Amino acid sequence: METDAEPQQQLVETLRDELGLTGTKVGCDTGQCGTCVVQLDGLSVKSCLVLTVQTDAHEVTTIEGVAPEGGLDAVQESLRKEHGTQCGFCTPGVVMSLRDLLEREKEPSEARIREWLTGNLCRCTGYQSIVRGAQGVAAASVAAPTVDTAVGTAAGS
Amino acid sequence: MSAERRVLGVASDCREDPQLLRGEATFIADVELPRMAHMAILGSEHAHALIKGIDTSAAEAMPGVLKVVTAADFPGVMPLPCIWIPGGVESHFPPHPYGLPGSRPVLSGDRVRHVGDQIAAVVAETAWQAYAALKAIRVDYELLPVVTRADDAVAEGAPQLHEAVPGNLNAYWTCGEKEKTEQALAEAEVLVELDLVNQRTINSPMEPRGAVGHYVAATEDYTLYASTQGPHNHRFLLAALVLGIPFNKLRVIAPTVGGSFGTKGYLYPDMALVLLLSKMLGRPVKWVDTRTGLMRSTVQGRDHRQHVTLAGTRDGRITGLHCTSYANLGAYPSTIGPGVATALMGRSISGMYQIPAAFCEVYAAFTNTVPLGAQRGSGRAEATFLMERLVDRYAAEIGMDPAEVRRKNLVPDDAFPYENGLGWTYDSGSYRENFDKALALAGYPDMDARRVEARGRGKRLGVGIACYVAICGVGPSTRMSQEGMLGGTWESSNIRVHPTGEVSATVGSASTGQSHYTVYAQVVADELGIDPAQVQVMEADTLRAPYGQGTYGSRSFSMAGPSLALTARKVKEKMRRAAAALFHVDVDKVVYGEDGVIFVQGERETQSKTFADLAMALWYGWNLPPEIEPTIDETTFFDPPDFNYPFGTHVAVVEVDELTGETEVVAYTAVDDAGFVGNPTIVKGQIEGSIVHGLGQALMERAVYAEDGQLVSADLRDYALPRAADVPFFQLDRTETPTPHNPLGAKGAGEIATVPPAAAVVNGVVNALADLGVQHLDMPLTPEKVWRQLYPEGVAR
Numbered sequence: 001m002e003t004d005a006e007p008q009q010q011l012v013e014t015l016r017d018e019l020g021l022t023g024t025k026v027g028c029d030t031g032q033c034g035t036c037v038v039q040l041d042g043l044s045v046k047s048c049l050v051l052t053v054q055t056d057a058h059e060v061t062t063i064e065g066v067a068p069e070g071g072l073d074a075v076q077e078s079l080r081k082e083h084g085t086q087c088g089f090c091t092p093g094v095v096m097s098l099r100d101l102l103e104r105e106k107e108p109s110e111a112r113i114r115e116w117l118t119g120n121l122c123r124c125t126g127y128q129s130i131v132r133g134a135q136g137v138a139a140a141s142v143a144a145p146t147v148d149t150a151v152g153t154a155a156g157s
Numbered sequence: 158m159s160a161e162r163r164v165l166g167v168a169s170d171c172r173e174d175p176q177l178l179r180g181e182a183t184f185i186a187d188v189e190l191p192r193m194a195h196m197a198i199l200g201s202e203h204a205h206a207l208i209k210g211i212d213t214s215a216a217e218a219m220p221g222v223l224k225v226v227t228a229a230d231f232p233g234v235m236p237l238p239c240i241w242i243p244g245g246v247e248s249h250f251p252p253h254p255y256g257l258p259g260s261r262p263v264l265s266g267d268r269v270r271h272v273g274d275q276i277a278a279v280v281a282e283t284a285w286q287a288y289a290a291l292k293a294i295r296v297d298y299e300l301l302p303v304v305t306r307a308d309d310a311v312a313e314g315a316p317q318l319h320e321a322v323p324g325n326l327n328a329y330w331t332c333g334e335k336e337k338t339e340q341a342l343a344e345a346e347v348l349v350e351l352d353l354v355n356q357r358t359i360n361s362p363m364e365p366r367g368a369v370g371h372y373v374a375a376t377e378d379y380t381l382y383a384s385t386q387g388p389h390n391h392r393f394l395l396a397a398l399v400l401g402i403p404f405n406k407l408r409v410i411a412p413t414v415g416g417s418f419g420t421k422g423y424l425y426p427d428m429a430l431v432l433l434l435s436k437m438l439g440r441p442v443k444w445v446d447t448r449t450g451l452m453r454s455t456v457q458g459r460d461h462r463q464h465v466t467l468a469g470t471r472d473g474r475i476t477g478l479h480c481t482s483y484a485n486l487g488a489y490p491s492t493i494g495p496g497v498a499t500a501l502m503g504r505s506i507s508g509m510y511q512i513p514a515a516f517c518e519v520y521a522a523f524t525n526t527v528p529l530g531a532q533r534g535s536g537r538a539e540a541t542f543l544m545e546r547l548v549d550r551y552a553a554e555i556g557m558d559p560a561e562v563r564r565k566n567l568v569p570d571d572a573f574p575y576e577n578g579l580g581w582t583y584d585s586g587s588y589r590e591n592f593d594k595a596l597a598l599a600g601y602p603d604m605d606a607r608r609v610e611a612r613g614r615g616k617r618l619g620v621g622i623a624c625y626v627a628i629c630g631v632g633p634s635t636r637m638s639q640e641g642m643l644g645g646t647w648e649s650s651n652i653r654v655h656p657t658g659e660v661s662a663t664v665g666s667a668s669t670g671q672s673h674y675t676v677y678a679q680v681v682a683d684e685l686g687i688d689p690a691q692v693q694v695m696e697a698d699t700l701r702a703p704y705g706q707g708t709y710g711s712r713s714f715s716m717a718g719p720s721l722a723l724t725a726r727k728v729k730e731k732m733r734r735a736a737a738a739l740f741h742v743d744v745d746k747v748v749y750g751e752d753g754v755i756f757v758q759g760e761r762e763t764q765s766k767t768f769a770d771l772a773m774a775l776w777y778g779w780n781l782p783p784e785i786e787p788t789i790d791e792t793t794f795f796d797p798p799d800f801n802y803p804f805g806t807h808v809a810v811v812e813v814d815e816l817t818g819e820t821e822v823v824a825y826t827a828v829d830d831a832g833f834v835g836n837p838t839i840v841k842g843q844i845e846g847s848i849v850h851g852l853g854q855a856l857m858e859r860a861v862y863a864e865d866g867q868l869v870s871a872d873l874r875d876y877a878l879p880r881a882a883d884v885p886f887f888q889l890d891r892t893e894t895p896t897p898h899n900p901l902g903a904k905g906a907g908e909i910a911t912v913p914p915a916a917a918v919v920n921g922v923v924n925a926l927a928d929l930g931v932q933h934l935d936m937p938l939t940p941e942k943v944w945r946q947l948y949p950e951g952v953a954r
Contacts, residue, residue, distance in 0.1 A: 022187040023180025025415075027363045028448040032873035035363055063180035076178040080170060083838050086846065087670025088177025089184060089364040089415030110886075117881035121873070123363050123416050124670050126849030127881040129842060 005052035012036045012047035015062060023063035023092045027121070034120035037093035038062045044100035046119070063092035066099070074137050075099050084133035086124035094120050098134050107138050163751075165683035168838040171672040182413040185367035185384040190441040193369070194223055196431060197287035198444065199277040199294055200453050201269035204305070204525040204866020205316065206298040208267055208276065216279060216293040221286030223438055225294070227277045228266030231433065236262045237424050238398045241496030243521070244641035246328040250490055251321050255398055257643055261489040261528075263399070263426045263433075269298075270318050270488035271525050272868050273453025275426045280434050280442055303525045303866040307483035308462050310522040318488060318523045327486055330499040331518045333579045338516035341477025345468030349550045354935045355539045357460040357485065357860040358853075359452055359876055360532045362669070364415020366455055367445035370431030374439060379407045379432050384414045385697075386422040386667050387707025390644070392699045394424050394492070400432065407432075411697035417669035418850065418908075419531030420455045422709045423492040452871045456494065457860055458532020460485040461502065461539050467547040468514075471555055473562045478515040480506050480543060486521050487528035493642075494529045495521055500640045501536025501628070504580040508544040509588050509624040509804060510566040515578050525866040531709065533850050534911030537627040545623040545916035549923065550932060559920070560596055563624055567592060581628055583802045584896045584904075587830070591892045592624060595806035595828035598888055604810070616812040618823075619925025623807050623913035629711040629905020630801035630898065647796035648716035649703040650724045652681065654789035656776035658769025659691045660728075662721060665705010666713040667697040671843065671907055673713060676835045680718050680901070684725035686753030687768055703792055711803075711905030714835055719899035720795035727791040732771045738782050739774065740764050801896040803904040805829035807848070809917035813925045818944025820922055822852060825914075826888040832895045832904035844889060844910040851914025853879045857937045877937075 005014050015021040015038070024047055027033035036047045039061040047060075066073045072080060075098045085091040094117070101108060101116045108116065113134045114127070122130060176182050213225040236259040242248045248258035265274050277294055281287035302316035309315055310325040318325055342348060369382040379402065385391050388409040396407040414421060427444050435442045446454070461482045468477035484498035503517035532538075548566075552559035567588040568575050575583040596602075604620050611618035631637060634645040649665040662681050666673060678692040695701050706716075729749045736755045737744040746758045756765035766774070778787030810824040827848060834840045857877035861869040870876040895902025915936060922938050923931055931946050 016186075022183075025180075025184070025364070026186065027365065027415075028873045030448070030872050030874050033363060033448075067179050072175060072178055076175075079178055080174050083171055083174065083672075083842050085174050085177045086672070086842055087362070087364065087416040088173070088182050088413065089362075091177050092180035095178065095180075111882075114882040121363060121878055121880065123361060123418065123850070123878065124846045125842060126845040126847075126879075126887075127884060128845040128886060131881060131886070 007053055009052045010048050011050040011052050011055055014052040015047060021062050021064050025089055025092060027089065032121065034097065035090050035093045037096040037120065039096055039100055042100065042103060044097045063095060066095065074140065075102060078136035078140065079130065079133035082129040082133040082136060084125060084129040090120060090122040094122065094130055098137070102134065102137050107142055110135065163683065164689055165679045165835055166833065169675065169836060171675040171839065172678070173672050173674055184364055184413050184415050185369065185382060186445045188369050188382050188412055188443065190369065190371055193441040193443050194280045194282060194438060195284040195287045196278055196280045196434060196442050196444040197284065197291050198275050198427060199291045200273035200450065201276055202272065203269060203298050203300055204272050204303045205301040206269050207301065208269060208296060209299050210297040211277060212295040213277065215295070216290040219286065219290040219293055221282035222279060222290045223282065224280045224434060225277060225290070226434065228262060228264040231263055234263050234429065234433065235399050235401060236260055237426065238394060239490035239492060239495060240643040241493035242641045243328050243330045243496055243499040244639050246330055246641065249322045249327065250319065253398060257398065258490060260491065263429045271527055272866055273527060274488065275454065278430050278434065280438060305524050305526050305862040305866055306462065307485035307520065307522040307524060310524045311483065311520050318525065322523060325523045326520060327490060327495055327523060328499060328521045329518065330503065330521065331516065332503045333516035334514060335516045338477050338479050338514040341514040342466055342468045342479055345476060346471050347469045347551065347555055348466060349547060349554050350464065350466045351546055351550055351933050353463045353465060353543055353546065355459045355461040355463065355542055356936055357526070358458045358532055358858045359860050360418045360420045360458055361876065361878055362416030362418055362420060365446040365448055365451045366421060366425065368427050368431045369441060369443045370435040371441040372432060372436040377406055381407065381409045381428060381432055382412060383409065383428055384421050385409070385411045386417050386669055386709055388667055388697050388699050389665055389705040390707050391424060391428060395429060399429050409699045411667050414669040418533040419458065419535055419709065421669060422707060423456050423530050448873060449871045452876065453527060453868055456491045456530025457487070457527050458530065458535060459539055460529055463543055465543045465547055467551050469551050473555060473557050473565045475510055475512050475566045476514065478507055478512050480517040482517065482519045484519050484521040485524050485526060485529060487526045488523060489528045491528040491530045496641055497531050497535045498529060502539045505537045505540035505626065505628060506544055507577050507579060508541055508626055509568060511568045511572065512578065517579065526862055527868070533847060533908040534627065537625065538851065538912045538915065541623060541625040541912050542916045545913065545920060546933065549920045553927065559622060560601060563622065564592060581802070582799060583626060584799060584898055585894050586802065586804055587892055587894045588804060591804065591828055591830055592806045594890060594892060595808055595826055598828060598890055599808035599824070599826035601808065611812055615815045617815060617925040619811050619813065619921040621809045621811065621917040621920025621924055623916035623920060625913040626802050626804045627905065627909045627912045628800050629803055629909065630715040630797060631710045631712050632800050633798060634796050636799065646706055647794050648712070648720045649705045649792065649794050650717060650720040651703050651792045652724045652728050654728060654772045656773050658772045659693065661693045661695060663702040664694065664696045664717045664721065665702050666708045666717040668708060671713060672839045676714060676839055677717065677721055679835055680721045681725050684722055685728060685768060686751050711907040711909060715801055715899055715903040715905050716795060718835060718903050719901050720793045722900050723795060724791050724793040727793065728789055731789050731791065735771055735775050735781065735785055736766055738785060797898045799898050801832065801898055801904040803829065803831045803906065803909045805909065805913065807913040807917045809914065809921045811918060811921040811925060813922060813943055815947060818940040818947055820856060820938050820943060822885060822918060824885060824888070827910055828890045828892060829910055830892040830894050831906035831909060833893065833902035834891065834906065835903065840906045841889060843907045845887060847908055847910035848887060848914050849879050849884055850911045852884060852918060855915040855918035855936055855938060857939065859937050
């Protein structure tokens with residue numbers, strides 16, 4: 001997608017207000033909550049801390065670009081199995097953060113997952129089902145080594 | 158099919174989840190209407206001041222600004238009401254025109270009483286323009302002295318907040334038996350006392366609040382979209398008590414709500430403002446709060462300062478309990494805050510224990526802080542904290558294992574229904590079973606070995622137990638009126654059967670993340686013997702549902718759930734009557750099978766109809782006798798005979814780092830009893846989230862007000878919330894003791910596990926530091942606070 005942006009415009013504003021991609025959320029004013037996490041060239045970033053102009057010629061993936069049509073990607077599917085979403089407000093950011101982690105590391109430890117998620121606040125789940133969901137993705141990808149492990153194609157394996 | 162539950166009581170995936178996981182749900186910030194304008198609200202910079210003047214001219218000239226309003230623009234708008242003053246207490250607050258106690262005006266005109274107190278609002282073409290214009294509003298303040306603590310507020314010479322409320326005292330409220338308790342204390346073999354601070358906390362749902370108002374001049378209809386737990390309540394309060402418009406001219410819709418934990422059940426100025434401004438401008442008006450805005454204006458939780466005393470025998474029998482509490486209501490009485498701070502806390506202080514004499518007195522006072530409301534577990538968490546801290550203190554005093562002291566004083570199974578002497582009648586319980594199960598699961602007998610092992614790693618291991626009873630299921634309307642609630646607290650449901658056999662169920666509650674649609678569909682499907690996929694569930698829109706009360710106090714499954722079950726039984730009854738007519742038999746001969754097949758007794762093979770067959774037949778309405786109306790559309794307003802009382806036992810194992818004072822919760826065991834559980838997946842999720850909420854209060858959360866009333870912790874950098882790395886996996890189990898007060902046997906579940914963790918963790922840390930002579934530490938247990946206990950003299954540089 002192409003859009004023009006003012007120099008001071010935050011990426012999250014462009015996504016939500018200009019492009020109508022409202023799956024990315026705004027939960028704070030200070031880069032603390034993680035509800036606005038998107039992937040920038042695969043790296044998870046807080047889109048309130050990135051200026052839109054910085055993303056020129058880079059690839060931004062939002063929650064809208066994750067699931068196969070009508071379905072769920074591997075991270076979403078594993079979170080669904082663990083009920084890793086309650087109110088759902090932190091969920092898009094959590095999904096985007098975990099995609100980044102699980103694209104880098106096949107079998108992150110529990111401690112690694114918890115450390116990775118410190119950028120995402122959740123007030124509903126106590127992180128229990130989210131961490132289990134992340135472990136579930138890792139287990140599924142390890143159990144099916146012949147599947148292309150790029151996130152998105154391992155879904156349903 | 159067996160008689161076993163096929164649908165309800167079974168864990169399942171949640172039907173809400175795929176949409177949430179894909180980011181496709183519509184939250185308030187995602188609501189877009191044509192020609193929508195955007196509102197920003199100016200909050201006071203000062204905690205207490207007279208407003209000598211407001212100049213909005215510069216703001217009005219800013220780009221995109223459509224309207225700037227102050228209190229002067231709304232002379233006919235009534236103040237927000239307070240609908241829960243403690244029972245038996247007369248409100249001193251200036252009355253609302255309808256005779257209810259009043260609260261704050263929609264905008265404060267001549268005086269502000271807390272930082273963030275709403276003074277003016279700007280509407281502009283964009284949100285940025287509205288926020289930019291706020292900065293151009295000039296307010297001339299004359300500063301007044303400030304008080305932020307409840308005990309200071311009721312002291313002689315304290316700054317006064319409200320002319321009508323002398324001494325800032327909203328209520329002196331008591332429960333229990335004063336003289337009997339004082340006598341028990343006077344005659345006690347052992348007396349232990351504690352001074353406790355149950356600190357102010359900020360709920361912090363991840364979604365800030367928001368509202369969209371839409372007035373249509375042609376029809377004079379108002380629509381409010383708001384992140385609310387109680388659309389029906391807010392409709393009533395706004396239409397009848399604030400705006401003074403006909404009830405049927407206001408529709409309230411809650412879109413997907415991103416967490417609440419108590420806060421979004423309250424009536425706020427913004428809800429009225431978006432409607433008033435939409436009418437003024439002829440355009441929809443949207444307002445979405447910022448995080449700092451939320452922290453300065455959305456109700457906060459807890460905030461009691463207490464002196465508590467326990468009397469007992471040398472062999473571990475508790476004989477008396479006394480509590481004096483100073484409760485901080487903030488600057489104004491919030492919608493139900495004054496009741497939360499008194500009855501919910503005071504009547505709950507004896508917890509799981511049989512105590513012959515108990516008394517609680519609460520001084521509920523106004524201060525220059527954000528108004529107080531409910532925070533997940535409200536009242537009951539504060540009560541449990543004082544009781545469970547006292548039990549540990551008592552156990553240490555008499556040299557007995559704290560587990561043994563608890564076991565010795567639990568209300569026995571044969572004592573139910575049990576009157577706790579403070580006003581609650583516990584419905585049912587199996588406390589001993591629950592307690593023993595939790596201690597076994599936690600490995601309590603093996604702790605000494607673990608202590609030694611931890612010490613070898615430079616860690617002091619401590620174990621803390623906390624038991625609780627959490628009144629839920631609000632509730633019995635007449636009983637609540639005795640507690641001072643001004644309104645009914647029943648819950649509604651409606652089931653409409655469509656001609657093709659699908660059904661639509663509408664309910665008066667409003668989910669803020671508790672997967673209501675999933676579990677309600679289970680209730681209906683289970684009763685009717687149909688597939689949950691055939692059941693559509695709707696709530697949170699006043700046009701769709703019958704009247705309802707909303708979601709608060711863990712009431713949804715134990716109020717709306719039974720209501721739905723009763724409605725489904727009416728559906729079944731009508732189906733049986735219709736089948737009897739069609740088969741020309743007596744209705745007593747018609748059986749409604751568990752699989753949704755309706756048949757003549759003994760003639761299932763030849764004389765039967767499916768659910769869908771009868772739905773169609775009733776839709777046509779052909780050949781029905783005159784006493785049977787066509788179609789099925791049934792409604793129930795469920796008002797239970799009494800509350801329900803979930804309970805449980807939690808055990809925290811903590812390790813305190815001997816060098817840094819850092820506390821880590823290394824193991825956490827919770828055995829909760831919510832009666833009959835409709836969907837174990839959902840309840841497990843609620844328990845897990847609740848525990849972390851409680852751990853947050855124990856270890857890191859605190860709303861910090863400076864002496865001048867500034868809220869120092871006004872964003873998520875300065876207000877600490879638990880993160881994933883702060884908690885371990887938990888060990889959970891349940892006991893299941895049904896309540897007799899509703900047809901499902903369900904008790905509250907959503908917030909109950911927030912009630913004990915703070916006590917369990919503090920008990921654990923005090924246990925870890927016991928040999929240093931530590932008897933109590935106030936929350937939050939920051940590393941510095943603990944370190945000062947480890948190194949009272951400091952360390953040499």
